[in-house]
Amino acid sequence: MIMSRIEAPRDEVTGNLVDRLLSGLPAAAVLTDPDVTASYANDMASFCPSGTPAVVVLPRTVEQVQHVLRTATELRVPVVPQGARTGLSGAANASDGCIVLSLTRMDRILEINPVDRIAVVEPGVVNAVLSRAVEEHGLCYPPDPSSWETCTIGGNIGTASGGLCCVKYGVTAEYVLGLDVVLADGRLMTTGRRTAKGVAGYDLTRLFVGSEGSLGVVVRAVLALRPKPPRQLVLAAEFPSASAACAAVCRIMEGGHVPSLLELMDRTTVKAVNDLAHMGLPESTEALLLAAFDTADPAADLAAVGALCEAAGATQVVPADDVAESELLLQARRLSLTALEAVKGTTMIDDVCVPRSRLGDMLEGVERIAEKYALTIGVCAHAGDGNTHPTVCFDAQDPDESRRARESFDEIMALGLELGGTITGEHGVGVLKKDWLAREIGPVGLEMQRRIKQVFDPLDILNPGKVL
Amino acid sequence: MIMSRIEAPRDEVTGNLVDRLLSGLPAAAVLTDPDVTASYANDMASFCPSGTPAVVVLPRTVEQVQHVLRTATELRVPVVPQGARTGLSGAANASDGCIVLSLTRMDRILEINPVDRIAVVEPGVVNAVLSRAVEEHGLCYPPDPSSWETCTIGGNIGTASGGLCCVKYGVTAEYVLGLDVVLADGRLMTTGRRTAKGVAGYDLTRLFVGSEGSLGVVVRAVLALRPKPPRQLVLAAEFPSASAACAAVCRIMEGGHVPSLLELMDRTTVKAVNDLAHMGLPESTEALLLAAFDTADPAADLAAVGALCEAAGATQVVPADDVAESELLLQARRLSLTALEAVKGTTMIDDVCVPRSRLGDMLEGVERIAEKYALTIGVCAHAGDGNTHPTVCFDAQDPDESRRARESFDEIMALGLELGGTITGEHGVGVLKKDWLAREIGPVGLEMQRRIKQVFDPLDILNPGKVL
Incomplete structure (x- = not known):
């Protein structure tokens, strides 16, 4: 009786749901206090609506996750799987009356095997924790989204996360060999393998990577x-225009170089980083290109790339003297989005990836769009991948500026598609871009994607309203 | 009238089918002569039943493929897509009364783009033709199945082919960015992208790779x-036992080395190659390991790996002096399967991939199985991947030996699964291994795979009876 008095008031439907959940979960794994559950309502995307969860559950075992899904199926309650909620597309946003299924407490590294070069992990393992753990074995888990210090492997798998490393090492998808997945009805399915190769049946592993929790809940992954490569050395090159920097990117890639990082910051971004962190980056320049190599002889590779930058019009080329100086340049790049957020209080971060041969057209187009809408749009980009993050800076209290921000954001996606690109290189579709998905993949693709969703989630309880 | 007289006799159903096909295909693209069509009945797998095709079509355009699929749907006729029929699982075998859809005449390379590092090709392009074409641009298309001089990219995509390169460069799946696919009902669907990254919606591209023509017909691929890496240098190491060679493989991979090739030939294979081609390989040794590096300083890498081999018990370590000598060693490895075929006239080539830490157990187990069934089983292996090809040599005219061959083949797969491996690393399921698929992926996985098949092929006309 005392117990029930200290619980938050809840209506009969929620009460029944919570009771059923508690029949297979410890009390500490079921949160119902509205003040607490509200804090699980959102990921880090702007302009994405979210609802009020009925309950937040924090299971520690596969069986507990199965219990949650069985309960959800029985009671027809939507389930929103969550990692660390660092996503940028609203894919982890709660819907009204849902069960938020946070996987953060399933955070064990189950195995690291240096001969097979695999790790077996639970979904709540933080990316940086895994990265450091495998480093001790002389190994490396490359995917490094900006949020790597807090984001989870489960979240990375859900959104097929990228990062700075992708130009050489690819995205999360490339590192997922096999999965244990709890299906909507609570059954456990194993996909893939722990071998280096394997082609037994359709590739369901890859189907789950990037599916944003809409097909099942990943409870274990073989990665x-x-x-571990040698520490990378970084070079910074200043350009008189974004186009010149993009031309250099094309020459570098065309020249057969394999940088471990090839990043671009435009003037707006450079200034924002200086304003925030006094990094002393050159503000007189229109675009800063960072290139890195983690090869046997990085200095030689940097010299070759530096020469290509100069040929493309770079006004200054500065190779870092050592690892510490390199790390400082990377820190500046990693601060970009935070710094742009400080410009006007709010940002909308786009994630348009174009063929790298069209990178210059993309940046010129974004400049035109910024002018048209009278907005500050900073661009940082994983230039080597053609993956741009045009970041619209605006005052969310100003309705007109907010409207223009939203419109410019959409126009940037349209431009990306026009240039043969995709609306999302690494952040995912979530809520933010789902109206745009059909424009990219077309009606036949959309229909087949919907049917696949129905195969795995016939009652539409898994993260409904996301992706499709 | 004259036309109909010189045509092969055909029954009414086939006649109607052929007439309908001819309404959207030139006469030269429709083959009905039974002597000719019979030559399209099989791929290169042993022990796989095949039927008699009603007709073979050889379209040159996407529209023609659409016409074939529309006709097949309308008349409920099975369609068996084919590349060069070099597959080893019976996936391209005809079924009775089917349309064989050969994509070999759709063989244009549509684009090679050195800045975006992509090629756009039709499915009938031969692997070696593409490889040579991109080399001229300083580029490389790594997947190199043994049949690379004749096999097609479409076939490689259908079976997710591997090759010698995989230990460093991965399999075909890693190189397919986007596809145009004609669906069972004749509609055209585009999947994926031509950008370096992209996460818009579920990954349908990967679903098609390795689906053996059972979900749709690939008519265009963005690769x-x-x-292009530097030419590789090869080292050969002789071991007194297969176990010692496998231990060396483990030490090499554990040591953080990234060979461009790490292959194993057992004594039976070495002897077979010598018998066939007088290569002068050392027959007194129990296992020969070939390692290669295509790095900036391959000699240094080979020296390091050579030392590891010696520590693992190698009796002789011979680095190739130059590229020509390296090529000779690789040629010996590439001849392995042909040479083993010559031993008894027929082979069954298994394709079991185990975690590389279990490679030694796998080879010991195969030796036991060979003894148990009194058979010659040669093993060559992509050792760095843990991908073994135990090759059962037998006389197909001898019913008892044939039975033992089949039984030993199955026992090898069972052993692979027991060691945490997969029944197929790179050859695919086809007809040969479909009874085994359920044992590997379990009932839930199999059910979901069947449902996905139904999504794309509700009438079960696409390569029916294969994979699932």
Whole structure:
């Protein structure tokens, strides 16, 4: 009786749901206090609506996750799987009356095997924790989204996350060999393998990577690892225009170079980083290109790339003297989005990826769009991938500026598609871009994607309203 | 009238089918002569039943493929897509009364783009033709199945082919960015992208890779390319036992080395190659390991790996002096399967991939199985991947030996699963291994795979009876 008095008031439907959940979960794993559950309502995307969860559950075992899904199926309650909620597309946003299924407490690294070069992990393992753990074995888990210090492997798998490493090492998808997935009805399915190769049946592993929790809940992953590369050395090159920097990117890639990082910051971004962190970056320049190599002889590679930058019009090329100086340049790049957020209080971060041969057209187009809408749009980009993050800076209290921000954001996606690109290189569709998905993949693709969703989630309880 | 007289006799159903096909295909693209069509009945797998095709079609355009699929749907006729029929699982075998859809005449390379590092190709392009074409641009298309001089990219995509390169460069799946696919009902669907990254919606591209023509017909592919690496240098190491060679493989991979090739030939294979081609390989040794590096300083890498081999018990370590000598060693490896075929006239080539830490157990187990069934089983292996090809040599005219061959083949797969491996690393399921698929992926996985098949092929006309 005392117990029930200290619980938050709840209506009969929620009460029944909570009771059923508690029949297979410890009390500490079921949160119902509205003040607490509200804090699980959103990921980090702007302009994405979210609802009020009925309950938040924090299971520690596969069986507990199965219990949650069985309960959800029985009671027809939507389930929103969550990692660390660092996503940028609203994919982890709660819907009204849903069960938020937070996987953060399933955070064990189950195995690291240097001969097979694999790790087996639970979904709540933080990316940086895994990265450091495998480093001790001389190994490396490359995917490094900006949020790597807090984001989880489960979240990375859900959104097929990228990062700075992708130009050489690819995205999360490339590192997922096999999965244990709890299906909507609570059954457990194993996909893939722990071997280096395997082609037994359709590739369901890849289907789950990037599916944003809409097809099932990943409870275990077999990840591929690589030998730890040498520490990278970084070069910074200043350009008189974004176009010149993009031309340099094309020459570098065309020249057969394999940088471990090839990043671009435009003037707006450079200034924002200086304003925030006094990094002393050159503000007189229109675009800053950072290139890095983690090869046997990075200085030689940087020299070759530096020469290509100069040929493309770079006004200054500065190779870092050592690892510490390199790390400082990377820190500046990693601060970009935070710094742009400080410009006007709010940002909308786009994630348009174009063929890298069209990178210059993309940046010129974004400049035109910024002018048209009288907005500040900073661009940082994983230039080597053609993956741009045009970041619209605006005052969310100003309705007109907010409207223009939203419109410019959409126009940037339209431009990306026009240039043969995609509306999302690494952040995912979520809520933010689902109206745009059909424009990219077309009606036949959309229909087949919907049917696949129905195969795995016939009652539409898994993260409904996301992706499709 | 004259036309109909010189045509092969055909029954009414086939006659109607052929007439309908001819309404959207030139006469030269429709083959009905039974002597000719019979030559399209099989791929290169042993022990796989095949039927008699009603007709073979050889379209040159996407529209023609659409016409074939529309006709097949309308008349409920099964369609068996084919590349060069070099597959080893019976996936391209005809079924009775089917339309064989050969894509070999759709063989244009549509684009090679060195800045975006992509090629856009039709499915009938031969692997070696593409490889040579991109080399001229300083690029490389790594997947190199043994049949690379004749097999097609469409076939490689259908079976997710591997090859010698995989230990460093991965399998075909890693190089397919986007596809145009004609669905069972004749509609055209585009999947994926031509950008380096992209996460818009579920990954349908990967679903088609390795689906053996059972979900749709690939008519165009966007492939990722890499910069052409330096020519590799090869080292050969002789071991007194297969176990010692496998231990060396483990030490090499554990040591963080990234060989471009790491292959194993057992004594039976070495002897077979010598018998066939007088290569002068050392027959007194129990296992020969070939390692290669295509790095900036391959000699240094080979020296390091050579030392590891010696520590693992190698009796002789011989680095190739130059590229020509390296090529000779690789040629010996590439001849392995042909050479083993010559031993008894027929082979069954298994394709079991185990975690590389279990490679030694796998080879010991195969030796036991060979003894138990009194058979010659040669093993060559992509050792760095843990991908073994135990090859049962037998006389197909001898019913008892044939039975033992089949039984030993199955026992090898069972052993692979027991060691945490997969029944197929790179050859696919086809007809040969479909009874085994359920044992590997379990009932839930199998059910979901069947449902996905139904999504794309509700009438079950696409390569029916294969994979699932």
